[in-house]
Amino acid sequence: MFRKQLAAWADGLIFILTLAILVFGLGSYGLYEPHEGHFAGVAREMLLRGDWITPTLNGSPYLNKPPLLYWSIAASYRLLGIHEFAARLPLAFAGWLGVVVVWKWGRELGTPATGRVAALMLATACGWFIFVHQLLLDVFLGSLLLASYYCLWRLTGDKTPRKYQIAFWLLLGLCVLTKGPSMLVFPALAVLGVIATRSPTRVVSALGLPWGILLLLGVTLPWSLAVERENPGFLQYFLFNENLQRIADSRYPPDYDVSKVGGLEYLGISWVWGIPWALTLPQTLAMLWQETQQENTRVRRSHSTALTILAIGFAAPILLFLPLSSRLVYYGLPSVAPLMLLCALWWTQSRRRGDRWGRKFAGITYAALGGLLCVAAVGIPNWLSPQFPEIVSEAVVIALAMGSGCLVGGVLLLKRRPYRGLAAIILGMVVTYGAVTQGFIKFADERSSKTLITTAENRLEETTIWTFEGSRELGAAGAMSFYLDRDGTPISEISSQLSPSNFNDSEFPLGWVRGKPGLAYPIVLVLTDSGDNRIPPAFPGKPPRYQIDRARLQELWQFDRPVVFVTDFLRNPDDITDPLNRNLPENAGEPLMSVGQRYLYGNPAARRLWNLSETMDSDSL
Template identity: 45%
Template sequence: MIMVFGIGDYGLYEPHEGHFAMVGQEMIFQGNWITPHLNGSPYLNKPPLLYWLIAFSTKVFGAHEFAARLPIGLAGWLGILIAWKWTRQLWGVSASRIAALMLSVTVGWFLFTHQILIDVLLSTLLLASNYFLWRVIYQPQSWVYWWAAYISLGLCLLTKGLIGIVFPLLGFLVLGLVRQDRKLIRRLRLFRGSLLVLALILPWFIAVEQANPGFWHYFVVNEHLDRLLDRRFPPDYEVSQISAFGYLIITALWCFPGILFLPSVLKFTWQEWRQGFRDRASTLERQYSDGILLLAIAAILPVIFFLPFSSRLIYYGIPAIPPYVILFGGWYSRYQTSVSEEQSDQPLAISIKQSYLPANFREKKRNKVVTIYSAIAICLGICFVSTLFFHSLIVQSLPPVINNSDTKLLMFIVPITLGLGWIISGIGIVRQSRFALLPVFLALIVTYISVVQGFIAYQDVRSSKTLIRAADSCLNIDTLWIFEGSREIGTAGAISYYLNQGQNYNAKDIAEHHDTGWEKGNSGRIYRHVMVLSDGGKNRIPPNFPGSPPAYLIDRQQLQSYWNSDRPVVFITDFLRQFNDLDDPENRNLPQGVGKPSLIINNRKLYLNAAAQKFECNF
């Protein structure tokens, strides 16, 4: 339940969530499931799988935030299920429960199931691809696993393009080189599998190329090669870029709390992997060893692959989380549970003869590893509790929009909960309790419930929901909405999303009004879109997709013309503006004679022209 808890309680965060949600919405409006559209024009940055899922969810549940975020929440839950299954296959029931619980409360997995981004969906599909391919190698007679493996690979391609298939193939290439066993790769039946993948993906790729000539070149060159080499146009991902060192740190944070046990997990992985390379190793030993190797590669590749490139973004390390957590589950269960207690599960680790069996915590109550991890847990707990001494300073540093009594209470509850959780877990580790990590799991669940409340409080900073609803409820449907532009066009998508939420317009509604600002859908339906400045400055470069320029683009001269007309016009400023940029002052793109803003919510400012002011909105 934690994967979907609260996902409908706060507005779409911009620019990323607004873009995904509105593309899915426009698929329904237009009845076009081939070419993704955003704000009434083709939007060709990404393959369609996530858009399809959001559109289907919206069609079933309605146009609201819960439906838009549900596919990612379910993808996170499915990732937990696959992690549980693979861990159980390797180490048994106890390990699988630990892995499932740990993945549920891992920081990155929770956060990114509560934001609409591709990476959790991609991570789950990559994990599924690796798992099913591993099963195919040692059960080549099973067509179920074979079909599942290559369908998963095809879905990876339809999720994020070529990178979705590069990681699994690199993993199996390394496995083949390490094993030096051609039969192992032959069992994958790569040629037939490639045909299945092509049969799955080519219909869409051919159809979208026919509808948008030049898409293939744009997709491969601009969205893959140029993006990787940090030459993509426009460079609208700069906000999420991070240094190499920062990338390592943020990826470790996404893997918290399991990352605290990294040294032991690495040692355990190395020792367990070597079992399949002993003289006369059995088939089960080789299968066990190869599963561990594939998991290790899957955890390492997302980190080292992007490390040399300046185009790395803060969330590119998310696919490393599930395989790492599986390895953590194996290590933790091995050290906490005796072999005799797991005999009924018959995991591979028990079914094979073991030449190496690590010392159990119960056999050495005060060994060095126990002492270190217990000390780390207790110190973490003390640090969390100690933040209460700085409670007033932390609260004062919060933005005014979230500096309220509810936030102050959360800032008090979270440190106490985390502090007590870690301290009790530290004591549990010393006492060799099987449930030593349970207090941490519970504390993190309470923390994440509080985080959702934080998302709600912070929505006026990162979402235009409140601003759009307040203004739209006062103005008429003939009002033209114009947005200054931003680093990503997704912000305009969010504005369009809320302008159309819960509405069902048709051509008769605007028979006596202007056409500009409206888009034709299917079955006589029309919907509103936002006009965006094309010359708003270097920080607001619009995308350059194949085909005609987007119909929503206008220049500042056209903006001034609309502003001086007798049609109601709204102008919204860029909330992502860098206020320390002297070349981009706040009044750079304002129409002449604009006056004072009619509505201000955090960094968003909304201006009304003379015709719109006649509605005498009382914001």
């Protein structure tokens, strides 16, 4: 009885610890742009507009992603308020779902220790932590895929509980609502892998295909048809431009080039996302090979099926994207959770399997990496200071913490103390991620408009028209709108500050859009002709209200109403064909302020406000 209570306490402690690791620092820095501005901004507008069907960003439909992450963030906003922590929290819970699944699956495949080790490995894997702290879809998708793999394994066992059939098809529907129908290829490959090792008739019967497909359609079709009805042409645009053409790297506008990597780089970075535990990949692959040589008894058959599913879950996202030029650095993230469970199986069962040389090799590998990182920490200030002086101290801490943890862990592995070695590596990674979070904070001014917007708002009127040069993705404008007015403003307050000549679109002010009845929120007007590297999206339907050209910007610059212009923060300063003044209005003058690569310019009305604010600040001193 006491042993069961102790085990329950240990599991509870691991759940709390892993959740704390994933939640740590979520709200301590501004939204990184453009990707976080996109997801956080769409979810905010769902609340402000009261429209949970059509995703909108910067006041107009934004139809390139399904709604599940948007819905999750919007629900978090409703409970906690509109801020960065609430925006990132659903992703942390999604990452923690993956932790819970590897814990449960590990216990059933190995021992209770296997589940605990798998949970700790996943929570401290490099890619899992980093991308829980950056709003993107791939950790969310990875957890859903892992859960679907687990259900597939359970429903193809000797007994087929109905709940796993239902859960499997529901999870497939959620995968589609997360990143689109093309994501079904991964569970489909897992099903084919099971069919290859088990009776095809038995597997097909266990899947419950006719009603399962109906359940899948029941999850995905209602939103798809509803958004098509509200935005005719959506389905064609989404299926072709955002799925098929994205795969073929012919999407319009082109994908975010800075995130694209070559084939060898993609293999390397996909391995890095599993660091530090991916150092045992050779031993894990050897374990999988040995499993294929085992006698195929009933017990071994279930175990072998699980390893087949996990191997496919690990390999498919890497190998399928490898030959495609559209591969992005984070496309391999769904591989991390299956790999961590496989690594945990090796870690906890290597002694029973008699893998003495594998354990020694792991100890040497960890100790060598740890020593290299500790030595590298000495040279980091000289390497990073010229370009990134603000994060030198964090980089040194990362190298020392991860290096020390791996060094001590490697030595303990060599002394046949695998669990103490595991604890040392985990402790080093926890300290490492504290420094990583500090790096996110310090680097935020380079990638977030929060500081610029909040500083400028104190010197400008609420009715100031904000314009933007544009960038590689619209998410940057979405983040600016997010910080201009998170909760919206009553329309009566806006109209009382503006004369009728400033209104259009049924007596509505330029630079604002309607939300729920009685509510409005600001948008950022974005140039459409500012360069080939700033092509705006082209969704079906009428042109967005936020689009303007340079001629219209020049007209606005003559307004008596304050107008400001923000430059592209992703401009390449070495590109002589794209100088800073390329798209500035005439008589823009000197910038009012700058933060990182963002420069803020103002028209004469805005400059008067700015100078008046400076005068008042001086007088108060």
